[in-house]
Amino acid sequence: MSSETFEIIELANGDVALRRAGERDDALVRIHFSEESTQFLKEHKIAIAKAMLEAGIEAVQNIGELEPEVFEEELEPLNHTIH
Numbered sequence: 001m002s003s004e005t006f007e008i009i010e011l012a013n014g015d016v017a018l019r020r021a022g023e024r025d026d027a028l029v030r031i032h033f034s035e036e037s038t039q040f041l042k043e044h045k046i047a048i049a050k051a052m053l054e055a056g057i058e059a060v061q062n063i064g065e066l067e068p069e070v071f072e073e074e075l076e077p078l079n080h081t082i083h
Contacts, residue, residue, distance in 0.1 A: 016049035
């Protein structure tokens with residue numbers, strides 16, 4: 001992604017989304033928090049979603065530095081809990 005401007009919004013259903021600033025198109029990324037998580041996070045939900053989105057953007061910016069075999073491991077779907 002280039003130097004475009006993005007905005008973080010809260011959707012009507014409570015999800016937090018990232019989209020291009022000023023556009024009404026579908027969001028590029030959506031984050032859904034469970035009801036339990038929403039109650040736990042309270043007013044910090046947006047700040048947590050922002051941190052998650054920033055980490056994702058940073059990972060995308062550094063994707064060229066990652067070794068290709070890192071992605072080969074991800075090709076097989078895994079059903080396990082990540083802590």
